[in-house]
Amino acid sequence: MTFLPIFIQLQDRRCLVVGGGAVAARKVGRLLRAGARVTVVAPTLCRELSERRDLGEIEHKARAFARQDLDGAWLCIAATDDGTENGAVSALAQERHIPVNVVDDPERCTFIMPSVVDRSPVQIAISTGGASPVLARLLRARLETLVPAAYGRLAALMGAFRERVKQRFRDVGARRRFWEAVLHGPVAEMLFAGRDEAALAALAKALDEGSEAPLSVGEVYLVGAGPGDPDLLTFRALRLMQQADIVLYDRLVAPAILDLVRKDAERVHVGKARDEHRLAQKAINDLLVDLALEGKRVLRLKGGDPFIFGRGGEEIDTLSAHGIPFQVVPGITAASGCAAYAGIPLTHRDFAHSCVFVTGHLQDGSMDLNWDVLVQPRQTVAVYMGLSGLPVLCRELITRGMPPTTPAALIEQGTTARQRVFTATLEGLPQIVAEQDVHAPTLVIVGEVVRLREKLAWFAPGDSR
Numbered sequence: 001m002t003f004l005p006i007f008i009q010l011q012d013r014r015c016l017v018v019g020g021g022a023v024a025a026r027k028v029g030r031l032l033r034a035g036a037r038v039t040v041v042a043p044t045l046c047r048e049l050s051e052r053r054d055l056g057e058i059e060h061k062a063r064a065f066a067r068q069d070l071d072g073a074w075l076c077i078a079a080t081d082d083g084t085e086n087g088a089v090s091a092l093a094q095e096r097h098i099p100v101n102v103v104d105d106p107e108r109c110t111f112i113m114p115s116v117v118d119r120s121p122v123q124i125a126i127s128t129g130g131a132s133p134v135l136a137r138l139l140r141a142r143l144e145t146l147v148p149a150a151y152g153r154l155a156a157l158m159g160a161f162r163e164r165v166k167q168r169f170r171d172v173g174a175r176r177r178f179w180e181a182v183l184h185g186p187v188a189e190m191l192f193a194g195r196d197e198a199a200l201a202a203l204a205k206a207l208d209e210g211s212e213a214p215l216s217v218g219e220v221y222l223v224g225a226g227p228g229d230p231d232l233l234t235f236r237a238l239r240l241m242q243q244a245d246i247v248l249y250d251r252l253v254a255p256a257i258l259d260l261v262r263k264d265a266e267r268v269h270v271g272k273a274r275d276e277h278r279l280a281q282k283a284i285n286d287l288l289v290d291l292a293l294e295g296k297r298v299l300r301l302k303g304g305d306p307f308i309f310g311r312g313g314e315e316i317d318t319l320s321a322h323g324i325p326f327q328v329v330p331g332i333t334a335a336s337g338c339a340a341y342a343g344i345p346l347t348h349r350d351f352a353h354s355c356v357f358v359t360g361h362l363q364d365g366s367m368d369l370n371w372d373v374l375v376q377p378r379q380t381v382a383v384y385m386g387l388s389g390l391p392v393l394c395r396e397l398i399t400r401g402m403p404p405t406t407p408a409a410l411i412e413q414g415t416t417a418r419q420r421v422f423t424a425t426l427e428g429l430p431q432i433v434a435e436q437d438v439h440a441p442t443l444v445i446v447g448e449v450v451r452l453r454e455k456l457a458w459f460a461p462g463d464s465r
């Protein structure tokens with residue numbers, strides 16, 4: 001069966017809902033959001049509908065449906081749990097040409113209610129013609145992830161400028177090119193980043209200058225790609241990955257994540273393995289500036305979170321000095337990702353009230369860390385870049401007063417299909433790791449919370465291999 005998709009104006013119009021249960025309540029909610037005046041006919045109401053009645057949001061007729069309930073109705077929904085009664089409502093409504101929907105009974109419907117992705121004033125309605133509401137909901141969930149929450153604000157902004165743009169560009173083609181440039185360029189991005197005022201000003205400026213390509217200077221997205229599992233990307237990261245012209249990525253970014261970058265975007269590997277700095281940090285900073293000045297949308301993709309041991313701050317410092325627009329997208333940092341996937345809560349009421357993140361990077365064979373802070377009790381220590389320095393790390397912690405029996409874990413390639421977790425005491429961990437063929441990246445967690453893994457481990461990648 002094919003339906004014609006339409007959007008219907010119900011502001012202040014009377015709609016009839018027959019039935020007072022949870023399903024009816026859902027439909028009533030949607031009608032009210034569209035501004036309808038709703039009458040519910042049902043002997044009894046569920047809690048949500050009683051509350052609405054008490055608040056005066058709906059009119060309630062506490063009895064069974066009667067033919068005259070349809071008088072004056074613009075639309076009718078039958079949502080009782082009695083198929084015969086629903087059928088009778090539908091037949092009477094159809095006799096009077098009143099659009100009617102019978103819940104879960106497409107045969108008796110003259111209209112169906114789609115699943116909706118609501119970014120008012122933008123609304124995306126999805127229908128499977130009644131064949132599979134579950135599939136419609138699944139599609140809706142996918143679209144929810146693809147369409148930024150700020151689309152509503154974008155549409156509202158474009159609506160507000162519509163007349164002025166029409167005046168400015170008489171030619172339909174020029175108008176279309178202008179709006180396309182707005183949608184694909186910095187104006188939209190500013191709005192998505194919550195900089196509504198800047199977006200408005202940029203749009204006004206572009207219009208004043210009469211240019212079809214507002215703000216053709218490029219921009220940089222500094223994006224955290226998380227610790228490895230592509231499912232841990234944020235919606236915003238994914239969206240920017242799909243619109244960038246060029247991507248500069250680190251060694252730590254997993255191939256499965258790079259696969260999600262726009263297919264035709266240029267890919268540049270900028271390092272850095274521990275001893276092989278592909279491009280020095282300064283060269284990366286300069287490259288970002290040059291590419292953005294060429295007008296490119298540059299994705300700077302970093303493992304984990306860009307602001308945690310990622311030198312993200314330095315990179316955008318250079319951008320800001322050159323006045324280049326940028327935005328920063330947080331990612332799940334290795335400590336969070338590895339801890340979660342290893343079943344080790346970083347804090348816990350009984351074991352750790354604080355958590356510190358440090359790097360265990362060796363400089364001339366030693367680690368420059370504030371050891372007194374690290375050996376505090378009831379604290380978890382997460383150590384990044386600590387593989388080659390592991391023996392030094394454990395030895396120093398013990399020397400500075402941490403009990404040698406403190407539980408410790410090393411997580412190799414956390415959150416990925418190759419994750420391995422080694423647990424031991426602080427004293428025993430280096431030996432255990434030395435006996436295995438362990439590869440970076442690894443994260444070390446030291447503290448009583450490591451004990452919880454015994455009960456809380458849930459992720460067993462070996463099972464699915």
Ligand code: SAH
Pocket residue numbers: 227228252302303304305306307308309310332333334335338383384385386411412413414415416440441442443
């Ligand atoms: N910005 C990143 C950290 C960069 S430093 C973040 O927020 O996660 C690089 C270090 O991160 C590695 O040496 C390692 O200690 C840690 N790391 C990153 N990904 C990891 C992973 N999947 N498993 C274990 N450790 C990881």
